[in-house]
Every structure is written in structure tokens, then in C-alpha cells.
Amino acid sequence: MNIRLILITCSLALSLLLAEFIVSIVSPQNLSGTWLTTSKRGYSLNRANWEARHQLGERTVSYSLNSLHQRSPEPQPEARQILVLGDSFTFGWLLRRQDSYVALLEEALNKEIPLRYQLLNAATGGWGTAQQLAYLEEFGDEISPKGVLVFFNVDDIARSYSSKLYSLSEQGALERAAPSKGKGLKHYIQQIPFYSFLLEHSHLFQLIRRAYVFRHHSTAHTKSSKGNVLPQTKTSGTPNTLLAEALFREMTHWCASRNIPLWVIATGWGFRETPNNPSTHFLHKAQAFFRERNVAFLDLESAVGDTLESKGPALYIPADGHPNEKGAALIAQASSQWLIEQVGKIDYDSRSAALPNI
Numbered sequence: 001m002n003i004r005l006i007l008i009t010c011s012l013a014l015s016l017l018l019a020e021f022i023v024s025i026v027s028p029q030n031l032s033g034t035w036l037t038t039s040k041r042g043y044s045l046n047r048a049n050w051e052a053r054h055q056l057g058e059r060t061v062s063y064s065l066n067s068l069h070q071r072s073p074e075p076q077p078e079a080r081q082i083l084v085l086g087d088s089f090t091f092g093w094l095l096r097r098q099d100s101y102v103a104l105l106e107e108a109l110n111k112e113i114p115l116r117y118q119l120l121n122a123a124t125g126g127w128g129t130a131q132q133l134a135y136l137e138e139f140g141d142e143i144s145p146k147g148v149l150v151f152f153n154v155d156d157i158a159r160s161y162s163s164k165l166y167s168l169s170e171q172g173a174l175e176r177a178a179p180s181k182g183k184g185l186k187h188y189i190q191q192i193p194f195y196s197f198l199l200e201h202s203h204l205f206q207l208i209r210r211a212y213v214f215r216h217h218s219t220a221h222t223k224s225s226k227g228n229v230l231p232q233t234k235t236s237g238t239p240n241t242l243l244a245e246a247l248f249r250e251m252t253h254w255c256a257s258r259n260i261p262l263w264v265i266a267t268g269w270g271f272r273e274t275p276n277n278p279s280t281h282f283l284h285k286a287q288a289f290f291r292e293r294n295v296a297f298l299d300l301e302s303a304v305g306d307t308l309e310s311k312g313p314a315l316y317i318p319a320d321g322h323p324n325e326k327g328a329a330l331i332a333q334a335s336s337q338w339l340i341e342q343v344g345k346i347d348y349d350s351r352s353a354a355l356p357n358i
Contacts, residue, residue: 029206033200035050037190040179048065052065068122071100095325101323101335148251149265154269166243174249269305303330
């Protein structure tokens with residue numbers, strides 16, 4: 001009986017090894033691990049104290065995440081922390097950390113300003129403004145930053161609607177969804193021992209996972225495609241901009257109540273190509289909206305958009321669309337002097353600085 005069990009086990013192991021070899025030759029996969037988890041409120045965020053591999057073709061990078069779910073070293077006591085919020089662009093998707101525009105901006109700050117600054121990069125792939133606000137509310141007081149920097153990108157508002165973290169009442173007031181009662185199957189699968197190891201080392205395992213994800217997403221899209229309609233309210237304004245305004249008002253209030261500045265930078269990436277996008281609609285009135293609330297705002301649409309039109313392919317990661325090293329450097333270069341000026345205005349020895357208007 002024991003011999004038969006051993007033979008079956010060996011046969012199965014050899015079959016898996018053969019299948020692994022065949023897949024690696026015939027259909028090699030991108031061996032990327034997982035670095036996301038689910039927060040108490042039900043939104044995705046980076047794991048804490050985690051290392052992960054990310055591969056796309058010949059491009060392979062490693063992500064290191066700290067205890068606060070950020071792609072940064074641990075907060076340094078001698079440094080003044082600035083919390084950075086954004087999506088995969090700001091995270092530095094498929095880039096080494098030192099090549100991301102957050103790291104380049106941190107370097108520029110510390111060259112120009114005598115005080116030591118640390119940009120804590122909490123940006124997460126798939127985030128919109130709603131997830132950024134949720135993270136700020138959940139972790140902001142623990143981080144206690146000297147400022148909050150938000151990178152506004154082209155999908156931020158659409159993702160905020162679909163997240164269902166916040167909604168608008170008929171009167172236009174921001175309402176928070178109840179905390180998630182349970183975490184989905186994906187979360188529990190990611191907790192299985194060796195799951196991430198297999199993703200990073202097995203072509204066969206990646207192929208099986210891709211097949212499952214494709215089927216699951218196709219089914220989910222079919223079920224939800226009829227209900228993805230922006231809500232109507234009784235307040236003035238378009239549904240495309242109302243949620244964005246409410247989310248940024250709440251973010252402004254959070255910062256003002258703690259006497260810290262909020263800065264917002266629109267990346268300028270992809271807005272021209274999507275004129276009917278909700279984020280593009282908001283961007284048309286963003287300058288006046290933020291000025292009214294005394295929030296510093298920079299729109300990179302001209303500096304970045306013009307360069308994208310003339311040098312587009314040279315700034316993208318092939319077969320992906322995220323900024324490559326040159327694209328990230330473009331965003332950093334276009335915003336560095338502005339950010340240096342904003343950070344230089346902070347007076348740490350006085351509590352009498354003007355606060356944003358809510």
C-alpha cells in the first residue's frame with residue numbers, strides 16, 4: 001500500500017514538472033507575485049512589510065512595502081513626512097522605486113530645502129480619489145504627516161464610483177458605506193502559504209490563475225454592465241463632478257482640522273485622449289474649485305500632455321501604458337519646482353498659518 005502511494009505521488013510530481021516545463025517553453029508567463037490585501041473598509045491596499053516580484057516581458061522589478069502599506073522605507077524620526085496618495089502611476093508600476101516620480105521628487109526636495117523630507121508613498125494600483133480618502137481617514141493620524149500630496153489621474157473618479165466606499169445623498173452630502181462585513185475569496189486565497197511564491201516561480205500556476213481570473217472577470221463584467229450608471233442628485237452640477245467635489249472637500253476638511261496643507265497635482269497623462277471621462281470633466285473646473293478652498297493645485301496637462309503628443313511611445317512602458325523611466329522623470333521635472341515652493345511655505349514653528357476654506 002505504501003509503495004503504491006509513493007508511486008502515485010512520484011507520478012503526480014513528474015506530471016506537474018513536465019507540465020511546468022512545457023508551459024515555460026510553449027507559453028512562458030509573467031512571473032509576478034501579489035502585493036495587495038484588503039482593508040477593514042473593504043478597499044484594496046498594499047500589503048504591510050512585504051516583498052513582491054513584478055514582471056512584464058523582459059522588465060522585472062521588486063517592490064518593498066513598509067509597515068504602513070507604503071512603497072517607502074519606514075518613516076524616519078529625523079525627517080518631516082509628506083503623505084503621497086495616488087494610483088499605479090504614483091506607485092511606480094513596473095519601475096524601480098528610485099525611478100518613480102515620487103522618489104525623484106523626494107530627491108529634488110532634499111537638494112533644495114535644508115530640512116530633511118520623506119515622501120511616504122501610499123499610492124496603490126487601482127485606487128481612485130475615494131480609496132485615497134479612505135486610506136487618509138484610516139491611517140492619516142497614525143502617520144501624522146506635515147502635508148498631504150495627491151496625484152489626480154484620469155481614472156480616479158470612475159474608480160471612486162465603482163468602489164462604493166462613498167456615495168452622495170440626494171442633497172449632495174457625502175455618505176460613507178458601512179465597513180465590509182467580510183473579505184472576498186481573493187483575499188483568503190492570497191493568504192494561502194506559498195501562494196505568492198508559486199506566482200513568482202511557476203509558469204503553470206500562473207497560467208491556471210490567469211485562466212481563472214479571465215473567466216471570473218468576464219462573468220463579473222456581464223453581471224454589472226447594466227448597472228454602472230452615475231447617480232443623479234438634486235444639487236447643481238453634473239454627476240461626473242459632484243462625487244469628486246465631495247471627496248476633495250472631505251479631504252480638505254481632514255487636512256484643515258489638523259492644520260496641515262493639502263496639495264493636488266493632476267498628472268496630465270491621458271486626459272486629452274478621454275474628453276468624456278469623469279476625471280476630465282472635473283479637471284475643467286478643478287482650478288477654480290481648489291482656489292476657492294485655498295488648496296494648492298497644479299495641472300500638468302500642458303507640460304506633460306504636449307510632450308506626450310510629440311514623444312508618446314518613448315515615454316510609455318511597451319504593451320502596458322504606464323510611464324517608463326522617462327515618463328516618470330517628465331512628471332517629476334514638471335512638478336518639482338512647484339512642489340519645492342509649496343513645501344517651502346510650511347511654517348513648523350507657528351500654528352497661525354492660513355487654513356484652507358471648507
